[in-house]
Amino acid sequence: MTAYHTDDIIAVDDLVVVYPDGTRAVDGISFRVRAGEFFGFLGPNGAGKSTTIKTLTTLLRMTSGYASVAGAMVDRDPDEVRRSIGVVSQDTVVDVDLTGRENLLLFGRLQHVSSEVLEERVDQLLRVVELEDVAGKPAGRYSGGMRKRLDLASALVHEPSLLFLDEPTTGLDPQSRAALWEYLETINREKGVTIFLTTQYMEEADRLCKRIAIIDHGRLIGEGTPGELKSALGGETIELSFESSGNPELVARAAKVLGTIAGLSQLSTATSSLSASAANAERLLPSVITTLAKEDIHPSALSVSTPTLDDVFLRLTGRRIRSDELDRRTTEPFLQ
Amino acid sequence: MSLMLDTGALFRRYFTKLVRNPTLLVTNLVTPVAFLALFSQMLGKLSVFPGVGGSFLAYLTPGIVVMCSVMFSAQAGMSIVNDLNSGFLQKMLVTQVNRGAILLGRLCTDVFMVVIASILVVLAAIAMGVSFVTGVPGILLLLATSAFFGLTWAAIFLAIGLKTRSAETLSAFGSGVAFILLFLSSGMFPKSIMPGWAQTFSAWNPVSYVSNAMRSTVLGGYDWGAFASAYAVTGALAVVAFAAALYQFRKTVH
DSSP, X not given: XXXXXXXXXEEEEEEEEEOTTSOEEEEEEEEEEETTOEEEEEOOTTSSHHHHHHHHTTSSOOSEEEEEETTEETTTOHHHHHHHEEEEOSSOOOXXXXXXXXXXXXXXXXTTOOHHHHHHHHHHHHHHTTOGGGTTSBGGGSOHHHHHHHHHHHTTTTOOSEEEEESTTTTOOHXXXXXXXXXXXXXXXXXXXXXXXXXXXXXXXXXXXXEEEEEETTEEEEEEOHHHHHHTTOSEEEEEEOOTTOOHHHHHHHHHHHTTSTTOEEEEEOSSEEEEEETTHHHHHHHHHHHHHXXXXXXXXXXXXXXXXXXXXXXXXXXXXXXXXXXXXXXXXOOO | OHHHHHHHHHHHHHHHHHHHOHHHHHHHHHHHHHHHHHHHHHTGGGGGSTTSTTOHHHHHHHHHHHHHHHHHHHHHHHHHHHHHHHTHHHHHHXXXXXXXXXXXXXXXXXXXXXXXXXXXXXXXXXXXXXXXXXXXXHHHXXXXXXXXHHHXXXXXXXXXXXXXXXXXHHHXXXXXXXXXXXXXXXXXXXXXXXXXXXXXXXXXXXXXXXXXXHHHXXXXXXXXXXXXXXXXXXXXXXXXXHHHHHHHHHHHHO
């Protein structure tokens, strides 16, 4: 058991969640979130992010382990947990027949907000998420981004100290996504609301989160600030691409050749690309090109990049976070 | 306390949703009245059959009231299926809302609408010349019985909705099974015109018990024996339906 601090708003130890069909969706994870933190839970589809959120928000029963949220045990005192949390689920959920204001009033009443303060708080929230002009219109007429903002506001109407967001920006256009990011940052910074956010977008986690845990196959495989995680990779990345059709033998031969160059490390290959880490990648580029040319290997493109969280994920798991999509792209027959 | 307040908040939600979907609301309110008008006009000749009491319109009135209890209670199942599939139920479940209020708010809405629809049928019948031999107290008893039967049906639809999570299954059940029960009962047609097998079915059909009791408020005066059987049958059905609905609800919200 990791040390328990009183300012840990979430404490999870050895949490296991097994579904009735036997799937171990969460397989023994432990982590802490401190009060006021903007915490990111990063992982690909099916990694166990949603299951973790559902368990911490009292919607799913844990199989074993320990979890406390806002000072209450999740499995023993779910009512106490619900008092302190707001939840925005993956699908945007609003009542399309009710107006924006009615949606917020309903959730205020269900959260037992006293009627004296409710009206004023609803007006204030409508201003914060910029829906005051359309507050009297049925939510069914709102755009996707507006509904998400209403969904977010309805999770805040009881002033929770902790806000859970499960992939909140999935399906939003870039503009709505940026707007949502701003609201979340404001809520975190100005109201001191702790935010627990799951995402499969690296740049989202990188931009918003002060600390990140990376989950894959139900296990935590990395934890730290974005900076720590990236610097642990050691330097920059050189990436070589070959013709799009993919040629694993050629890539493997190239990897073998590059292995002889001093200063290159952590070689990893994909069907039509290859990457390697180096402390001073730019200086190594000429020798990479000439060494490959000697063996008659000619990459179609070559790039140098400083590490991103995507590289962190690649390094920790051996694949890209959105590998499902990348794989699909490379195995699809090329249309003539 | 939270049960009452939360039930009130949810009643308000469901009621607002009903009013904002006027097509469904008007269809449900007009259909029973239209049935009463059409059937009593087209089948007026049934008035001379034994057991009809001289007026098929008066005979049919309680049967159409029972129809209201079945039609509006189907909405209970539809609503819970929609909330389950849209994620709204889960969104409510992460709040501090009293769990019982989620069911109770729904049931109150349906019973309220059953009573409104029943009142419309009674008013239409009176306008068409039916007089209730038991007067206003009899009409109130008829409405209460309709509410109780509607509540029971709402629980049945809730249980099916929670179990299947399918709007298609519910509407198939609503328009199929429910209408078979209505039409193969003494609520719609007198026993004397039914073939033997239908008479047997009708004799076991809860809808027959309820409409026979209700009919005594229109024709012939209070038949307390019929009311006792109607409440016993509906009560037994209610116990099973509520047990099933609660079991499915607990399974859903664990």
